Amino acid sequence: MxxxxxxxxxxxxxxxxxxxxxxxxxxxxxxxxxxxxxxxxxxxxxxxxxxxxxxxxxxxxxxxxxxxxxxxxxxxxxxxxxxxxxxxxxxxxxxxxxxxxxxxxxxxxxxxxxFLPTMEQFEERHKVNLNKFGNKYNILVPESKSVYSVNEVQQLEKDYDWPLVVKGKYYDATLAYNFDQVKSAFNKISAKWGLPIIIQKFVHGTEYNVTGLGDGEGNTVAAVPMRKQYITDKGKAWGGISISDKEALALTKRFLSETKWRGGFELELMKDKEGKYHLLEINPRMPAWIYLAVGVGQNIPEALTRLAMGWPTDAFTTYEVGKMFIRYAWxxxxxxxxxxxxxxxxxx
Amino acid sequence: MKVKNNIAVSENGFIFNPGSGESFTVNPVGLEMLNHLRKGLSHSEIIAAMQASYNVEADNAERDLLDFIEMMRQYRLMQHDDE
Missing domain, CATH: 3.40.50.20 (Rossmann fold)
Structure with a gap:
């Protein structure tokens, strides 16, 4: 056929x-x-x-x-x-x-x-609204505040310890260890992505990412966790490995069932020393490393297309652990x- | 404490922790100790086995074994017996 x-x-x-x-x-x-x-x-x-x-x-x-x-x-x-x-x-x-x-x-x-998230889902998970999101769904998120001027950061110094994470509305994040570094990052990122800038508490730990696909009805169609092995100066994974992490997968399932997320996504998670996961960011689309998911047995782009077409789509239940991706320039x-x-x- | 059930160890001494994605390498002596630990041998059994393989005093073998276990613990490759 x-x-x-x-x-x-x-x-x-x-x-x-x-x-x-x-x-x-x-x-x-x-x-x-x-x-x-x-x-x-x-x-x-x-x-x-x-x-x-x-x-x-x-x-x-x-x-x-x-x-x-x-x-x-x-x-x-x-x-x-x-x-x-x-x-x-x-x-x-x-x-x-x-x-x-x-x-x-x-x-x-x-x-x-x-096959996209609803406008409500898209707005709710926005970096600017992440604190509210964490409270609503009982998911740990690092405290953060949206600021429109550098001076507002000075007021945050009382509550936040150094370093701070300075984040753009859409992209870019920089660690700042003092006020001068905040100022420089604020100006650089706001010139590129506009205001507000998000100032987030820094969580010490190991970063993990999960990519997946929600069917819009609370079901997990796909989920693959990855640990970055090689990170560029822009914070992007140049190499990573699929891992088997029950807690990260459980958190992902909870995120999908609670929000009824529709579409592809990437969760950026930080595992602290006590083993607790903090949700740093929800990217409302497939990540650049999505081909790793394909390589370990979950062709998320294919499944997303099938859902978009309204075709029946089975959920993936397994994937290969310990498969790596290594990016290259050509x-x-x-x-x-x-x-x-x-x-x-x-x-x- | 025992070695985590899910870690993968190759014949060359390459260790992969599928839960964290971390990988490590151990030398042949480390690999031997690790394999003994995974088989569930007691400390005294491992020390005796190391003495059989190498020209080493029991005190030194014990110290090396305890150091090795502590390092494994720090790298989160060990778990409690009841886990």
Missing amino acids: SKPRLTIGVTGLNAIDSPGPGVAVIRGLREAASFDVRIIGLSYESLEPGIYMHDIVDKTYQIPYPSAGMEVLMTRLEYIHEQEKLDVIIPNFDAELYSFIKLSDTLKKKGIHT DMIVDLHEFEQISTNGEL
Whole structure:
């Protein structure tokens, strides 16, 4: 029996030193056992490496930044849909999710499926609201406060010990050991991601991450915990290993059953010296290391696509422990013609 | 205290803790002690076995064994007997 063929739009093609998840997601989709794919890359910049990886991405279209507004994005997506007849779109950036969640009903009417968290889930897990989230679901989270000026941090000094974690609204986090370092991180991160900046208490311990998929009804479709083995200066995992951690998995199941999370996610956890898990962050999409989940037996991109299509999807119950991923950098040689094509026509 | 049930130990002395994702290596003497511990041998049995393999005084063998167990404990490779 021949497999159905789906045309899937994927963002996050920036496979750089702080990589977007797009290329890893596509690798999972290409290895899907239950369908074949034509991959449409959706890029923001002309130098996103995925655009030029023709064995990964079949065709790429540039799309407008979220700051351009939803109407502009929708117009562009309608144009792409006319050309390609998209079945599914998988957005992979936190910053674009707001627009895609808002547009999901309109997209569905046009035959484009998504499988995203609800707006309420998306907002509730936001770094700015994490304290409230922890209280509501009885999950340990490090105390944090959103600040709009550096001076507000001085008032926090009374309650918080050094170091502090200075976090951007969407991305970036820096450890600061004194007020000067806070100031520098505040200015750097706010210039890039805007305000507020989140100041979080630092929890000493070992960091673990869990990626998974919730079906929107409280069930765990997939969950794979990983320990970072090699971390870049940007705090990204360059190597990691799948682990068997019952507590991390139990916490993940609880997170899914309590919130009825819909879609892919990544939990960033810190295990302290007493063995207690603190939830540092919930990323509302698949992480850049999602291919490890595929490699250990849980093809989350495939399962997410099936859920988006409304197809029956079995939950994964096992995965291989002790499998590693090691990322690498690879120089591609690209014709100027291709760069010109995407830069001037917005398509390649 | 006993060695955690779930840790994997290769013939080359590579140790993997699947719960934490940490890995370690031990030298051949360490590997021998570790294997004795995993088999559940008592301290005196291990010391006797080490003396049979190496030219070592019982006091030294005991000290090395206790140091080794303490290091294993610090690296969270040991668990309580009732766990």
